[in-house]
Every structure is written in structure tokens, then in C-alpha cells.
Amino acid sequence: MADPLLFEDTFTITSINAQKYDRVSRLTCESSDSSITFTLDVNSELYPCVAGESISMALASTLSLDGKEDTRASWREVSMGDQTLADDYDYVCHGKVYRFEEGSAKDTMAVFVSFGGLLLYLEGAYKKLAPLKIDHVYLLLKK
Template identity: 70%
Template sequence: MSDSQLFEDTFTITSINSQKYDRVSRISCTSTDNLTTFTLDINTELYPCAVGESLSMALASTLSLDGKDEDNAASRGWRDVGMGEHTLANEYDYVCHGKVYRFEEGSTSGNMSVFVSFGGLLLYMDGPYNKLVPLRIDYVYLLLKK
């Protein structure tokens, strides 16, 4: 895990609820060590998912491979990268930018819960404090790959 990556783990999709919206589904996943779970609203038109699939998920503070802050990202847009410029997003299939907005005590002792909004698509994570402690109320990138 690089300096810019705040969290990284591998998960298995345990359920998919696509009843409420046409192109958005709520997926529930459990980590391979069964310690961390997350529920995520995802655009399944862009990133189709199936129960039982394995996903690699990362949360990062920047897409820069050297971990430098993106001071000018607000002025030029996070997707506007130079020709041939390689970022963390190149290594993943699905990328969102959002804000960590709330923390709570987790479902069990020693766990914490984290809430992130990606422009209305929500992420809820529950896991051991020591795995989620790098997260803070700030902007993050969600990165997924199969």
C-alpha cells in the first residue's frame, strides 16, 4: 500500500439489491478475512457485478503515484491528466471521488463504521479500528477492480 492509499483489501460480493433504481445497485461485500464489510451504491451500467465475484477495493487520498497532494486538481479537474501520465486510476476499473462525512462505533467491540458519499452514491464500511484508522473527514477516491 502506497502513502496515498488509506485502505486496501479484497472482498467478495455477498448480495446485490437493484430494486430501487435502474442503473444503480447496492452491493454488500465481505473481506476475505471476514473482518471488514461494506455496502456500496454502484453504477452497474458502468460496472456490472455479480454475487460471488471478488473485488479489490482501495481508498486513496490522491491518484498521484508518488503520493503528492493534488493542489491544482480543483482547478483542472481530477480526470484531466496529461498525455501519457500514469495515475493510480489506471490500475483500477471503477473510480469515484467523494467525501468521508461520518464515523461511528462499529457493530462489534474494536470496530468502527465509516460513511462516504460519492455525489449521492453512498459507501458504508464496518471493520477493525486499526484497518480504518487512516481515514479522516476528507475527500477520498474509491477504486475498484475485479
């Protein structure tokens, strides 16, 4: 089967804005080589973060380790003892990729994803982000 990971990188949290909503923080992050940036809304009660902290982010097409495509409800029906990608991460969301744009620099693109109202804006090299041209993704974060 195919590799379930569409994108994976390590980022540093450059700023956190927690002023607009209760229990939601907007993280602004930059990759270690500064080629990719993202802004992400997270539930700050479930996943508290601090500016300057390093986090690993992955986007996957499925939580299945073998890359087997999820059926509509299968991600909710994981049996006790079943291994999934989520086991290796601290914060997991399922969302819809809803828009693509040209990036602010040459050969870059921007990807917009909604996780039930919590938003992700990811911008970087077209080569790295092109695999995200699918309908639904899983966001996986760990410190």
C-alpha cells in the same frame, strides 16, 4: 512522498440489490478474512457485478502515484500519458467522508462516504480504518 493508499483489501460480493434505482446497484461485500464489510452503491451500467464475484477495493487520498496532494481541479487535468492510480482500476469515484461511528463490535468503527449520492458504508477494525479520517477520498475498484 507518502503512500496515497489509505486502505486496500479484497472482498467477495455477498449480495446485490438493484431494485430501488435504475442503473444503480447496492453491493454488499465481505473481506476474505470476514473482518471488514461494506455496502456500496455503484453505477451498474459502468461496473456490472455478480454475487459471488471477488473485487479489490482501495481508498486513496490522491490519484498521484507519488502521494502528492491533489489540488482542487488537478484530478480532472491529467494529461494523456500521465500515470495515476486510476490506471490500475476499472471503477473510480471521488467522494467526501461525512461521518464516523462506533462499530457494532468492540474495537470497530464505521465510515460513511458519499460519491455524489452513491454511498459507501464501511465497517471494520479501527486499526485498518483509522487512516480514513480525512475529508475526501478516491474509491478504486477492480475485479
